Amino acid sequence: QVQLAESGGGVVQTGGSLRLSCAASGFSVSNYGMHWVRQAPGKGLEWVALIRHDGNDAFYADSVKGRFTISRDNSKNTLYLQMSSLRAEDTAVYYCVKVHDYVWGILGYWGQGILVTVSS
Amino acid sequence: DIVLTQTPLSSPVTLGQPASISCKSSQSLAHSDGNTYLSWLHQRPGQPPRLLIYKISNRFSGVPDRFSGSGAGTDFTLYISRVEAEDVGVYYCMQATQFPYTFGQGTKLDIK
Numbered sequence: 138q139v140q141l142a143e144s145g146g147g148v149v150q151t152g153g154s155l156r157l158s159c160a161a162s163g164f165s166v167s168n169y170g171m172h173w174v175r176q177a178p179g180k181g182l183e184w185v186a187l188i189r190h191d192g193n194d195a196f197y198a199d200s201v202k203g204r205f206t207i208s209r210d211n212s213k214n215t216l217y218l219q220m221s222s223l224r225a226e227d228t229a230v231y232y233c234v235k236v237h238d239y240v241w242g243i244l245g246y247w248g249q250g251i252l253v254t255v256s257s
Numbered sequence: 258d259i260v261l262t263q264t265p266l267s268s269p270v271t272l273g274q275p276a277s278i279s280c281k282s283s284q285s286l287a288h289s290d291g292n293t294y295l296s297w298l299h300q301r302p303g304q305p306p307r308l309l310i311y312k313i314s315n316r317f318s319g320v321p322d323r324f325s326g327s328g329a330g331t332d333f334t335l336y337i338s339r340v341e342a343e344d345v346g347v348y349y350c351m352q353a354t355q356f357p358y359t360f361g362q363g364t365k366l367d368i369k
Contacts, residue, residue, distance in 0.1 A: 174306075182298075182306065182349055184358035198357045232305055237317070242294035242353025245317060247305040 139163040141233045141248030148254045153223050159216040159233030159248060167192070167211040170236040172244060173218045175229035185231070186218065187241060200226075223255045259283055259352050263361035269369045270340045278364045280350035282331040287354070294353035297326055297335045300363075301346040309348075310335065342368065 145157040157173070173185040186207040187196045195207050206219040216233055230250040237245025260283040270276045278297075286293045297310040308317040310326040313333060323338040337344060345368060350361040 181363045182351070182360040184351075184360070187358075196356050237308070237311065242358070243296065243308070243311045244298075244351070244353070245308050245311075247307060250305050 139235060139246045141235060141246060143231065143233050143248045143251035146231065146251035146253045148256055149223055151223060151225060151255055151257045153255075154219070154221040155223065155253060157218040157220070157231055157233075157251060157253070159218075161214050161216065161233075161235070164235065165211070166209050166214050166216055166235075169239065170241045171207075171209065171216045172234040172236070173205075173207060173216075174232045174234055174244070174247075175227075176232070176250070177226070177229045180229075183229070188216070189241075190239065220253070223253075225255050225257065227253065228255045229253060258357055259286070259355055259359050261350050261352055261359055261361035263348075263350060263364045265364060266362065267365045267367075269367055271369050272342060273339050276337045276340050276344075276366060278335045278348050278350075278366075280328075280333045280335070280361050282333070282352060285330045286333075286352050287330065293329065295326075295328065295333050296351045296353065297324075298349045298351060299344075299346055300349065301343075304346075306349065340366070340368075 140162045142160045149155045188207045204222045209216045232250045233248040234244045235246040237243040262281045264279045298306040300306040314326045325336045347363045
């Protein structure tokens with residue numbers, strides 16, 4: 138069955154960088170679009186980024202465009218989110234999400250999430 | 258960006274009774290491919306969200322049939338026919354018709 142395991146979170150200083158990983162099992166990340174969605178403490182959900190199934194394009198929220206990069210390593214079956222120039226407002230739990238039925242807009246399978254804290 | 262407005266923001270319900278949540282969009286969610294990418298998700302405390310309904314009215318795998326969705330254009334509704342204790346938590350609508358994908362602010366469902 139589909140399993141997604143995020144890692145790489147932690148505490149980072151304002152302006153710093155961090156790379157999140159999402160190890161996938163039960164399917165190949167090369168075949169599906171994948172998303173990152175985040176949730177600030179006590180707040181609602183915010184879509185962050187999508188990478189196409191073919192990896193040829195990616196889409197970002199304006200709040201992270203130019204600072205975050207979504208990518209994947211098919212050989213490791215892993216999704217990544219490289220985050221730089223981090224701000225306090227990037228503090229959140231970050232979820233890795235697999236689409237359902239090859240449709241980008243159906244966020245079917247969610248990881249448990251990983252907490253990123255940006256502190257000055 | 259498309260703004261999704263959910264009502265109510267909080268809903269105390271009695272076990273066994275029905276419940277509904279409304280989600281109104283700032284613009285039509287009809288996509289040029291003929292689909293409407295409006296989903297509903299449920300998040301229990303301390304848990305990740307899980308998909309309940311996609312494309313307005315399609316139940317995701319394993320979702321009980323007491324959950325249903327309806328709507329079109331800019332107005333959508335999630336229905337729970339008979340609320341059970343495990344249904345507590347926060348419900349979100351989400352649109353994926355246009356980038357950036359956006360979520361409603363969430364509706365907290367709890368038991369009276």
